[in-house]
Amino acid sequence: MKKISKKTIERAFVYIRTLKSLLKDKEDYISSQELADILGTTDVQIRKDISYFGKVGIPGKGYEIRELETTLEKFILQKNIVRVVLFGVGNLGTALLKYPEFNKDRIKIIAAFDRDNRKIDKKINGVKIYSLKKVSSVIKKEKVDIGIIAVPKECSQNVANLIVRAGLKGIVNFAPVSIQVPDDVTVKNIDFSIEFLALFCNSNVAKAKQKNL
Amino acid sequence: MKKISKKTIERAFVYIRTLKSLLKDKEDYISSQELADILGTTDVQIRKDISYFGKVGIPGKGYEIRELETTLEKFILQKNIVRVVLFGVGNLGTALLKYPEFNKDRIKIIAAFDRDNRKIDKKINGVKIYSLKKVSSVIKKEKVDIGIIAVPKECSQNVANLIVRAGLKGIVNFAPVSIQVPDDVTVKNIDFSIEFLALFCNSNVAKAKQKNL
DNA sequence: TGGACTTCGTTAAAAATTTCACGATATTAT
């Protein structure tokens, strides 16, 4: 059995998301071409991706939506629920705590941490905010998988160090700086500025702008 | 002159961000190896990327930080400021309006839109909130480049339609659904759930979890 | 000044990813 690429796994989550919403419709089957139209990709890409997870399609008919969804989800996530903790309960951190998709979708926010004493012991959307002193104990007790950094960039490396020391192997870093971590820890950076600027450059947005000036 | 890949451009923004912060230090030069150590990548990757933008390095010494920064920025962005509008002033939208990196970094939030009448005409962080009826006129008058979708997923396609009709060619979509747009419009999807789940699967986070159970 | 050393820039090789082409298989209509 071949290794499944990172890209395929990312796309699989998009497929799962889409299939779940299609479940509400009356149709039971969907073809790779129809799914590609919805997602703005190609039928081959989709068939190729799905092929890594097994033979679930019916030639001449397509994929049974429910079956495909459960196949993908079981294959990728097994029965796992991803348990995360949040660092930094500012504007972004608060938005994440209130994000309606978490606690569905197999993601559970276990706890939040903040250095501001006024926030400690409060709850947002049912999630308790702890002092940074409690990081190690909470993470150990609650079997956390991933840490989210949503603190000001000046503190992000310190928080990263805390996360690493507590033994977590995955970090989502919203701070607009690079953080240094050991090789066995994976960091996913989300820098809003860069997302916007790269979109601007990598599309015909810039071209449209030139025309308008 | 060869075309510069999307990946290289994305990384270039990370280089720019890092070089800007290095400018505050006393050193004037940095080698590709040193920069790679900061960013968790390789020296070759960095030299290769930079080579697309010209010959700015000094063999045996490295890159002059200030020169490299300005070279990259001028090459990629010229003098452009990216002008964006926000749709949806909920938790996430508000966090974006208050995001401290915007209005630095060549990104300017021009206006926000919301369907809730109570929010209309208010300002957040200096950005005025308009009714959705004003979309077309504001976008035209203000020379907007990119639209940000931060509305509930049920409304995201409608908002996308508004954005397309107003003539924008770039969309950042935070709603966890795929939106359909014409081919000349580029969409960058940011689905927090998927980012977390993919990090979980594409790293040794899942492995660590198995061990702990 | 000269020689050892460092680091760049680039061509070539390797790896990863996407696209193509098409045989296989189920469906549907007659």
Added chain:
DNA sequence: ATAATATCGTGAAATTTTTAACGAAGTCCA
């Protein structure tokens, strides 16, 4: 039952991206 049609699954080709290898060019120190 059979033919026509639709759609899957996949090996091979094409493309893109990363990594390796190394000559060229500047630095630094005796």
